[in-house]
Amino acid sequence: MKLDALTIFPEYLQPLRAALLGRAIDRGLIEIGVHDLRDWTYDVHRAVDDAPYGGGPGMVMKPQVWGEALDAVCTDRSRLIVPTPAGRPFTQAMAREYAEEEHLVFACGRYEGIDQRVFDDAARRMPVDEVSIGDYVLVGGEAAVLVMVEAVVRLLPGVLGNPVSAEQDSFSDGLLEGPSFTRPEVWRDLAVPDVLRSGNHARIDRWRRDQALERTFHRRPELLDRLADELDAHDRAVL
Ligand code: SAM
Numbered sequence: 001m002k003l004d005a006l007t008i009f010p011e012y013l014q015p016l017r018a019a020l021l022g023r024a025i026d027r028g029l030i031e032i033g034v035h036d037l038r039d040w041t042y043d044v045h046r047a048v049d050d051a052p053y054g055g056g057p058g059m060v061m062k063p064q065v066w067g068e069a070l071d072a073v074c075t076d077r078s079r080l081i082v083p084t085p086a087g088r089p090f091t092q093a094m095a096r097e098y099a100e101e102e103h104l105v106f107a108c109g110r111y112e113g114i115d116q117r118v119f120d121d122a123a124r125r126m127p128v129d130e131v132s133i134g135d136y137v138l139v140g141g142e143a144a145v146l147v148m149v150e151a152v153v154r155l156l157p158g159v160l161g162n163p164v165s166a167e168q169d170s171f172s173d174g175l176l177e178g179p180s181f182t183r184p185e186v187w188r189d190l191a192v193p194d195v196l197r198s199g200n201h202a203r204i205d206r207w208r209r210d211q212a213l214e215r216t217f218h219r220r221p222e223l224l225d226r227l228a229d230e231l232d233a234h235d236r237a238v239l
Contacts, residue, residue, distance in 0.1 A: 001029075001030050001031075001099075001101065001102065001103070001104070002032075002033070002104075003016075003030060003031070003032050003033070003103075003105075003106070003153075004032075004033040004035065004104070004106070005032075005034050005035070005142075005145050006066075006070070006105070006106070007034065007035070007036070007037060007108040007140075007141070008038060008048055008108075008110055009110075009140065009142060010035070010036050012140070012142040012143075013034045013145065013146070015146055016032050016034065016145075016146065016149060020150070020154060020159065020160075021150065024153055024156070024159050029153075029156055029158055029159055030153055030156065030159075032149075033073070035069065035073060037065060037069055038065075039069075040065050040066075040068040040069040040072070041065055047062070048061055048062055048065050048110075049061050049062060049110075049111050050062050052112060056112075058111050058112035059111040059112060060111065061109060061110065061113065061114040061115060061118075062115060063114075063117050063118050063121075066107065066114055066118040067121060070105070070107070070122055073105055074105050074125070076126070077103050078103045078104070078105050079098070079103065079104055079129070080106075080107060080122050080128045080129070081104055081106050081107070081129050081148065082106075082107045082119055082128065082129065082130045083106065083108065083109065083132070083133065083141035083144035083148070084109060084130050084132060084141070085135070085137050085138075086113075086130065086132065087129070087131040087132040088129065088131055088132065089131075089133075090132065090144075090147070090148060092169075092170075092171035093171075094129075094131070095148070095152050099153075104152070106145040108140055108145055109141045110139070110140045131144075131148070132144075133147050133148065174226060174227045174230070175212040175213060175216045175223065175227070176212060176215045176216045176223070177215075178208050178210075178211025178214075178215055179211060181193070181196060195207045209235070213235055213239060214238060217239050224239070
């Protein structure tokens, strides 16, 4: 998979080459390009923003600069992802969908965002998704790109040491994952639940499922509504 990101702060995206992502690059599983948007400016100030039509505070990123940059980086196999608080909420299901793509291009906005015509124009040639990573406002799209890229790349075949861990993570079966424990058996007077040391895998699986149900019920009850049809009698008793 190829991933490209356009930003006015390329240094902000250095973590795209660290840890798990860095290893995926070294092993040839992904290719990452980070591009300085100002390379597509022609004035001495290398300006990327201008005052908003209709007035109001802040500045808007210029369509000419973004248009040329996207023309240079995108191909007819690209999918453009635009981080914005006004976008569709990013989910694990979207991460799975993006993990099937050949080429993802991320457009990092700053200031009040990017002139809308940039995306309307790009949508004439490729799929364009405006995506939010949560109901809060960041200063720029770079942190959102780090979040999305990590969520996508860990799903690619060969990236995680043990692919089963991605299958068992929160959201995979629609529930939050329950608590995890490791050695020692007792730490600061707190003991690991007996069932996890029982060696009885059927009981352990049932206990994990119950913990996931309870945790989801308390922290994210709206997730259970979507699962309503899949809950059996035991699940309902837990809730
Ligand atoms: N005026 C915009 C609004 O109210 O929707 C906010 C612009 S924000 C200050 C600047 C940039 O940060 C956005 O263009 C986007 O790239 C990024 N950003 C901010 N919050 C985000 C979020 N929750 N999810 C994804 N990107 C976000």
